[in-house]
């Protein structure tokens with residue numbers, strides 16, 4: 091009887107798994123029929139983090155320890171030419187190409203035609219040590235131009251902003267920064283990113299970085315972005331006014347005990363140049379409790395150049411014990427307040443899954459977000475899903 095029951099359970103589980111597996115081609119077929127196998131994911135990272143203790147890296151690259159108070163940040167020493175990979179990077183490119191091929195397989199399962207690849211936001215201490223540069227991502231984009239496009243600057247521009255105090259910015263720094271940004275556009279970047287305004291460390295090997303959104307170099311970047319009609323992709327915790335760091339983040343030794351306000355300076359960036367399109371990434375992945383639908387509603391109403399990219403991450407109690415303002419409830423259903431907001435601004439939302447994709451069997455497991463984020467669209471009427479999943483991103487990033 092016991093064996094019979096066990097067999098019965100296995101049968102039921104097998105049927106459940108089969109039904110899940112069988113569903114995937116059905117989704118793809120549906121996309122094909124409706125022309126919706128053309129979705130665009132505006133925010134994906136390739137990341138080769140090998141299993142094992144020898145690689146002291148965080149989720150967004152090798153981390154050299156926090157900057158001490160008053161310590162000068164070294165200027166970036168990365169060679170200036172962004173036209174192509176350096177010889178030392180060539181050996182890494184095969185890894186990234188393999189990760190890209192893996193990503194294409196995942197995209198095909200969900201009807202995603204194109205993904206914007208970009209280096210995560212890096213700090214000066216990581217320059218020259220992190221393999222995930224704009225150049226490496228560009229190499230993958232060039233191999234698969236139909237499936238990928240480049241967003242660049244997280245590994246070049248972000249350290250420059252992060253490593254320069256606003257009061258230190260002078261004409262020669264600005265000239266160098268602009269030249270760097272222009273080179274990225276020339277190399278084919280469809281946007282600047284991933285840029286960090288406030289990036290908190292989720293664990294000891296992850297980095298903390300902060301630069302006010304109205305930093306003079308961010309304002310310059312807005313002008314350059316406007317001139318080329320390309321957007322800036324921003325990672326920023328919502329902080330309305332200085333607040334105590336939430337306990338689960340305060341436990342990470344290099345996060346500060348108080349988080350600085352981000353929203354007032356962010357609004358000054360939005361006002362600085364209305365032709366500069368700003369995409370606030372990771373909406374729904376809130377670590378402060380301030381990223382409410384009400385805040386988004388006010389900002390979207392007052393700032394016509396603001397766009398918001400949605401993200402749903404798998405629930406990981408150990409990494410993130412709470413998930414305020416998540417887009418979905420525990421059952422995956424979109425919360426009514428978010429559904430209403432998306433409907434109020436159908437031309438301003440897009441998808442940015444923020445999945446870190448590596449090589450199966452080689453890369454360390456990272457939190458998953460691709461499937462859960464893309465599942466959002468299945469809950470929206472088809473015309474709205476098409477705008478969020480394709481049209482808005484195609485327009486904002488000038489994609490075919």
Ligand SMILES: [Zn+2]
Nearest residue numbers: 284325371372
């Ligand atoms: Zn990010």
